[in-house]
Amino acid sequence: MVRASEFETIQRYFAPLSTNAAGAFGLSNDAAVWQPQKGHDAVITTDCMVAGVHFLADDPPSLIAGKLLAVNLSDIAAMGARPSAYTLAVAWPADIDDKWIEAFAKGLGEAQMGAGISLIGGDTVATPGPLTLSLTAFGEIPIGAALSRGGAQDGDDVYVTGTIGDAALGLKLRLGELSLDHGHDRDFLIGRYRLPQARSDFGRALPGVASAAIDISDGLLADLGHIAEQSGMDLEIQAADIPISASVQTCVDVDPALMALVFGGGDDYELAFSAPSEKAEQILTLADTTTTPVRRIGRVLNSSNVTPEVRLLDETGKAIVIDRPGFRHF
């Protein structure tokens, strides 16, 4: 197995990803220098992924890299910020060779180019355990404009981007816990699990429009639950309005119980947000200009409960009870 030293690995594969950021010093310094542009806050997020837990060890390295960046950029988008830069910490197991690292760095390079950002620092170490990746992403937003999970108001509409449940079904397919005849549906769903797309363009346009936002990583109902809890509001969601892909529809037609994965499965990295009803038209325009599918799925209501709740309703207005409201990585 060919494996360069840590220093050579950084110089050969990662330093080229830093060339657009002067303050990265070509990854040759103790730390990077960076600042948000004038009048802007920095938005900072960290996400960690472990082989066998958050991705499969034999997934293509470029997709692992793309997912690692996407899950972080999704958090930046949920804050309403524009992505700017990132640092990377990697613990490599002994069976990762130069070829793997090269493909990983290439995937990272493509993903960062898509987002218009640069690597500005990091650390690479050896581990006797599984490949462990930790990425810290930086965004910028006008001071005070960052969105939070609190802020949803009585009467607001609730929206989601994209389609929900794709990734959870993709993982099931990937693990062989579900089978699907149609190759296209299978590829689509597994692709959505392997390489989510952060809603960066749409997210950064949400400040001044949305009242609260979150990205859907732990499952739609669990993540909406965070908005409910931190806003002190109930959310009423129309199950029939939750957007699902044709591929998920195919699966659900065969086994309706799979809808639980639409409500509770994670890893879609779509955005969920609330907004006053007078913003509806502006949101449609925004969806159009950023070519982002957006759907209204419910509304925000004053809560009469001690613990605000998310109510999922069927077409007759009856509550749907879900056993497992969220997906937890633990």
Next chain:
Amino acid sequence: MVRASEFETIQRYFAPLSTNAAGAFGLSNDAAVWQPQKGHDAVITTDCMVAGVHFLADDPPSLIAGKLLAVNLSDIAAMGARPSAYTLAVAWPADIDDKWIEAFAKGLGEAQMGAGISLIGGDTVATPGPLTLSLTAFGEIPIGAALSRGGAQDGDDVYVTGTIGDAALGLKLRLGELSLDHGHDRDFLIGRYRLPQARSDFGRALPGVASAAIDISDGLLADLGHIAEQSGMDLEIQAADIPISASVQTCVDVDPALMALVFGGGDDYELAFSAPSEKAEQILTLADTTTTPVRRIGRVLNSSNVTPEVRLLDETGKAIVIDRPGFRHF
């Protein structure tokens, strides 16, 4: 084994570490909001530590936490910056229980209080592998004032803080590869390996004084080599001037070959820097006001080599040849 959910773990043990930072939202948001104070750059560094590689799995959790923060703050100090905040990503193996996490968080709390900083975000995940910790630290420095490894000039003096080689001998003792009769020396050296102290107060006073700086993590000669290479200068170091502790002296008296670990061992997290000779008095004053031991160990010279080099000289001016110039974690 008692183990709370990821959400409860964060709320119970880590959210209290974020209360001094408004932009951390009590660790309840997708990302944190932070900015360097007006007229300042952000300085950003990431360091990763793996159980069995960078610390021993049975080391006390509070010391592991303290070391994790210290190695990052050492990078911030080497840039001449003031530490401000940090994010943490942790991959917990199954045998880490709540009691361990509580002790780890307590150690982190004590370490951050000592540095006057706050946790502002992070991620905790499960791993089938060893405990893996990744910390990203943020500092602040007046715009353009950050130190780098380049910048050493012909005629500058070379200095180090503290004593060198303690941690490398401490690790050898801890691993049972070295024995030492005197309990105090043993405790001191192992303590230096387990819990380095970042030279934060001294480092942040170095801009305008030092011409180049680095923290000694990979070994004195290896890290001085980075200054030589990036400054395009040779460094001449007087071996007899390298400050060593009484405990290292005791070991070296028994086995002079252990001096190789002073020259090449890592993990001391002291600062090495160059400065024009007219700054000598200012540096002594600074050492005094920050109670930081500082010693001049050599000088910077124009290099006549294609690859600038670090020359280690004995008391007669003869070059000392070291087989293994640096410690690499790989």
